[in-house]
Amino acid sequence: MPVRRFLPIAAAVLVASLTACNPSAAKDESDSKPSGAESASASAGASPSAAQGAPADGSGLSLAEAIAKIPAADEVRDGYKRDSFKHWIDEDHDSCSTRNEVLIAEAVKKPEQGTRCALTGGEWLSYYDEVTVTDAKKLDIDHMVPLAEAWDSGASAWDADRRMRYANDLDAERSLVAVTAKTNRSKADKDPAEWMPPAKSAKCTYLADWTATKLRWKLTADDKERTALEKLATDCPDTVVKYEVAP
Secondary structure (H helix, E strand, O other): OOOOOOOOHHHHHHHHHHHHOOOOOOOOOOOOOOOOOOOOOOOOOOOOOOOOOOOOOOOOEEHHHHHHHOOEOOOOOOOOOHHHOOOOOOOOOOOOOHHHHHHHHHOOEOOEEOHHHOEEOOEEEEOOOOEEEOOHHHEEEEEOOOHHHHHHOOHHHOOHHHHHHHHOOOOOOOOEEEEEHHHHHHHOOOOOOOOOOOOHHHHHHHHHHHHHHHHHOOOOEOHHHHHHHHHHHOOOOOOEEOOOOOO
């Protein structure tokens, strides 16, 4: 399966809660998710507030600098359909869908993997609300930038293959995250002007993850979204954003 490197999420949330949102420290979707679970942390050696896809030299941008790099454009919802993004595919034909690949990668305690990638047991920490989950069916896999928001922000111009790659992006560690169904469905297709994770410890990590995903896929932000990001980012002066542009 595509390589996704994670620190345990519990450690990431702990560090984020102590540092990411403390300036004095060292440091979808409108289309509701289907019923049932449909629905990580930073790569080894990186700060948990540093989002996905660090360049090879380890360089990064401050959150404010990264937000400033997001292209500006009005959002356009015309023509959006959720099934324009084929998701939860089995890219490497190992019987594990994208959903299960994320669950396996993000587990604090690894689940047992049975026939056709059926998962039993395991434990996860949903960083949006700091809730520990021991039943994978109670988790959703959240598209960090929801499919509808991606469509509004430039994906409407993509071909079907690129939309499929976006919806199953296992090459970036934070494009997809396992979270409680409650928080994912509360978020729906909202951007940070309308929704933020309920856990205070999640704030700076979430802003970095969101911004890095927009930059990775060259998605745009409208004025309302940018204003909200800039305002929220003032609480995260030491947060670093790292990303690689998607091919």
